[in-house]
Structure formats: C-alpha cells, structure tokens
Amino acid sequence: MATQIVMDHTGDTRHYFDAKDAQALAKAEEQFKKLTGDGFTAAVRTSAGEVTRIRTFDPTAEETLFFPRLVGG
Amino acid sequence: MFLFRRSPVAARLRLRALRGLSRIFSSENSSEARGLRLLRSWLTSEQRAQFDAKRYFDVIGCDSRKRYRIHYGAMTNVHEIDAAGRPKVGWCFMPVGHLVAGDTMLAQKIALETNEFGALAVANSFPPKEMPPNIYVPC
Numbered sequence: 001m002a003t004q005i006v007m008d009h010t011g012d013t014r015h016y017f018d019a020k021d022a023q024a025l026a027k028a029e030e031q032f033k034k035l036t037g038d039g040f041t042a043a044v045r046t047s048a049g050e051v052t053r054i055r056t057f058d059p060t061a062e063e064t065l066f067f068p069r070l071v072g073g
Numbered sequence: 074m075f076l077f078r079r080s081p082v083a084a085r086l087r088l089r090a091l092r093g094l095s096r097i098f099s100s101e102n103s104s105e106a107r108g109l110r111l112l113r114s115w116l117t118s119e120q121r122a123q124f125d126a127k128r129y130f131d132v133i134g135c136d137s138r139k140r141y142r143i144h145y146g147a148m149t150n151v152h153e154i155d156a157a158g159r160p161k162v163g164w165c166f167m168p169v170g171h172l173v174a175g176d177t178m179l180a181q182k183i184a185l186e187t188n189e190f191g192a193l194a195v196a197n198s199f200p201p202k203e204m205p206p207n208i209y210v211p212c
Contacts, residue, residue: 005111007111007168007170007172007176007179007180008170008172009104009170009171009172009173010104010107011103011104011105011106011107011108011111011173011175011176012107012108012111012176041180041183041184041188043183043187045115049117049118050117051115051182051183051186051187052187053183053187053188065111065115065179065183067168067172067176067179067180067183068168068169068170068172068180069168069169070166070167070168070169070180070184070191070192070195070196071166071167071168071169071195072165072166072195072196072197073148073149073165073166073167073196073197
C-alpha cells in the first residue's frame, strides 16, 4: 500500500491506496494536485533516506509527505 | 472466572488496569506523540540518534551547505551554527496551521534540505541566545 501523509493539527492524516489500481492511482494524483495547488510542499524519501522535494506526482513513491506552506514567525 | 467477576476487589483492580491502558493509549495517540513518531521516521539515522540524545538535530542547507540546528519546539527553534556548534543567527519560520512540534520540525528539516533559500526568504531572523536545547521562546 502506498501512503500520502498530510500534516495537520491532529499530527497527520494518512491516505492509503493501491498503486497497482489505476482508479486509486488517479485519485491519489488528484489529491496530490489539490494539495500542492493549495500551497502544500510534497516530499519523498529515497532508499538511502535522503529527502527530495517533488513537484509532480510520483506513482512509484511508497510514502509522500505533505506539509503546509511556510511562514515567518 | 465467575467468582473473579463478582469480587469487588478484582473489579476495582480491573477498572484501574483499564484506566491505565486507556491513559497509555491516549498519550501514544496524542497529536504530539504522532508528530514525534512521524519526525523520527523521516530523520536520518544520525539525526535520529542526535535527537534522541540531545532533543535537537543538525541539517545541512541544500543551497549554501551551511549547518542548522533544529531544537525541539515549534518556533524560534532553528539556529544557523558555526563549525564549533555555536549559534550564529536564529531563523523563525514554520508551516501554517498550528502544527505540533514534531511536524513543524520535520517541515523545517525538509525545507532547509530541499529549498533552503526559499525557507529563509520567508523566515525572520533573530539574534541567537545561549539557551538550553529544550527551551524556546515565542517570536
């Protein structure tokens, strides 16, 4: 199962989907576009543990993390 | 079993045990605990070891290669540090939405490691103070 993790006031909300299911994949891509369109940053981890920012949906990513836009304090 | 159920002492003990389990479950599923679990799972092994030992971890900015120290907290918790680990300047930035400390720290780490100048462009700087790693003050 692939996961989209969205940070929120509860800690995070997770959306699980089967990356082999075309319909689920399309829905996940739609969610990706909506979140990034709303200003969220999306990031994935490489196998080496390095974090990479992504701007387009990665259907092969096991885990995609989203956090809201940054502001100065 | 039947006798156990009817014993008031056993019932009280069972109730106490259930309350204890409920407390543990609640604390482990609090937003704070979830945020810290998410943070730890995304740290590198070195960062995780540093965070577990000192309640802060270091990241390298992707653009300048400068070193930053992210302390436990949700604001005024990021310091640019020198080669000796002394704070040079503080940077205050966080994601919108009142996120818990673990989430905020993870967002700060990812921002500095993948879009350092973008993060600093929105951040406010502040003079660093020598302070214990667990203490932070509001902006």
